[in-house]
Structure formats: C-alpha cells, structure tokens
C-alpha cells in the first residue's frame with residue numbers, strides 16, 4: 001500500500017495541553033506541547049500515512065485571531081496545491097474549532113481532505129482523548145472518500161461538516177454535534193465510514209478568497225436577552241463594525257427596541273444578520289419588517305458561523321440582496 005502524505009498543522013488547544021496532575025481535566029495550560037511530541041505520542045499514525053508536522057501557533061483557541069486564520073488558509077492552499085501532499089490535519093482547541101473550520105471550508109480551494117481535530121482532556125490526563133482523535137483524523141484525511149467533502153471535524157469517532165458542527169458541551173468528550181444535519185459519518189475501529197455529503201458550497205465551489213487579504217471586516221455578535229433595549233448596537237457602530245450578527249430569540253426574533261436600533265444601523269450601511277441563541281434550527285426570513293429593514297436571515301448558521309460568513313461576504317460586497325443570496329448557498 002502506498003501511504004498518503006498528510007501534513008499536520010498544529011495550533012495548540014487542549015490536545016496539546018499540560019495539566020498539573022493526571023486527574024485534572026480543566027485548569028491546564030493549553031498549547032504547551034509541540035507538534036513533534038504530539039506525533040511521537042501516537043506512533044500508530046505512521047502505519048497509515050507519512051506525516052509531517054508544522055507548528056502554526058501554540059494557543060488556547062479562545063485566543064484565536066484572524067491573522068492565524070489567514071495564515072492557516074494560505075498554508076492550506078499552498079500545501080494542497082503540491083502534488084506530494086494528499087491531505088491536512090489541523091490540531092486545534094475545541095472552543096473556536098467550529099469557526100476556524102468554517103472559515104477554511106470557504107477559503108481553501110482544494111478537493112483534498114482537510115480535517116480539524118482536538119481534545120477535551122489535556123495530553124497529560126488519564127484516558128486523554130487526543131491520541132485517538134489524532135489517529136482518527138489522520139485516517140479520515142488519508143481516506144479517498146473524504147475528498148471533495150470540504151473541511152471536516154473529527155472528534156470522538158464522528159465525522160462532521162465544518163459548516164454544521166458546533167461545540168455543544170463544556171467538558172464532555174462527545175461535544176461536537178451537527179444539530180440540524182447530523183454527522184457525515186463515523187470512525188469505527190479506525191475505519192472511516194461516510195453516509196452523507198454536504199450540499200452547500202465550499203472549497204473549490206466557494207467564491208471567497210483571502211489571498212492577499214491582511215484584515216477582515218469587523219463584525220460584532222450581540223446576544224439577545226429579556227429587556228434588551230439595544231444599547232450595544234450603538235457600541236458596535238462606534239467601534240466601526242461593518243456588520244452585526246444579532247443572536248436573537250427562537251426564530252431570530254428581535255425585541256422591538258433592538259429592531260429600531262438595528263434598523264437605524266442598517267440604514268447607515270451596516271449589514272445586519274439575524275441568527276439565534278437557540279441551540280438548533282433554521283432562522284427563516286419570517287416577518288416582513290425584518291425584510292423591509294434589510295436584515296439577513298442566518299439560515300442554520302449559529303451566530304459564530306454567521307459572523308464568519310458575513311466577514312467574508314463583506315470583503316466582496318455590502319449589497320444586502322447579494323449577501324442574502326450568500327446565506328442561502330453557503
């Protein structure tokens with residue numbers, strides 16, 4: 001068997017975390033262990049692929065910054081254009097994995113597999129989940145079936161699409177779920193099995209490019225709550241935001257006073273997307289007043305993912321109708 005050549009790009013996270021004791025599963029130093037040690041801990045990987053590691057960052061993913069996203073996108077595009085590279089695995093903290101994955105899903109233009117993985121227990125913990133997750137991620141990245149499916153998230157035996165997967169639990173190993181769509185597949189006894197393919201546009205069919213881009217448009221997320229009077233909308237405007245994602249109630253519902261403030265912001269040219277603070281479900285175009293105000297429905301994208309798409313959309317246009325179309329095809 002000719003082994004595939006898989007690149008491992010490490011960014012930190014709990015998978016590279018070091019805690020004071022084997023029992024500690026919180027309160028550790030994320031990103032403390034380098035990519036060479038991560039790979040050395042799972043020698044089984046080399047049975048299935050030739051791997052090469054590269055350290056892109058060493059952070060807790062709560063501190064993920066757009067400069068690292070841009071670096072990752074550039075590195076993935078460059079590596080995957082090489083004939084001798086068959087796929088990429090990115091080790092990443094789980095806190096912002098769903099955003100990084102979706103960003104790359106829309107900005108890397110290759111059919112070759114890109115798989116993000118991480119861990120919920122630090123590398124020093126008893127029964128750490130990182131080694132198995134890393135092995136499964138490499139097996140998926142080396143699998144022919146993974147090609148053309150966009151960026152994938154592989155953790156705890158499930159294969160999910162970057163568009164749909166969200167972190168649903170603060171500490172459980174089984175934290176990533178795709179609430180509306182379900183997983184694309186699973187990894188059983190090391191073997192990846194796929195059941196579905198994502199239909200929304202990604203990778204080679206994505207019109208977004210961050211080549212030469214050094215900064216992304218500023219987009220705020222505002223979270224709805226009872227008695228919200230919309231005072232944070234002014235703060236977002238003052239901070240120079242080009243877009244606001246409102247994590248509304250239920251089907252993207254917006255309290256009246258907030259709607260007034262957001263309508264004013266939209267009239268001034270700020271793109272306003274209605275997402276939801278609910279854990280699952282599609283935000284529909286719903287009420288006529290939302291449409292009239294120029295608000296854009298997030299479809300099934302949660303606020304964090306809607307923010308990613310809106311940032312990329314704003315690189316291309318500020319036209320509401322065009323951005324609305326993007327939210328229905330990506």
Ligand SMILES: NC(=O)C[C@H](N)C(=O)O
Pocket residue numbers: 012013014015030059060061062092093094095096118119120121
């Ligand atoms: N499980 C994890 O990876 C959480 C960690 N705080 C991170 O996102 O880097």
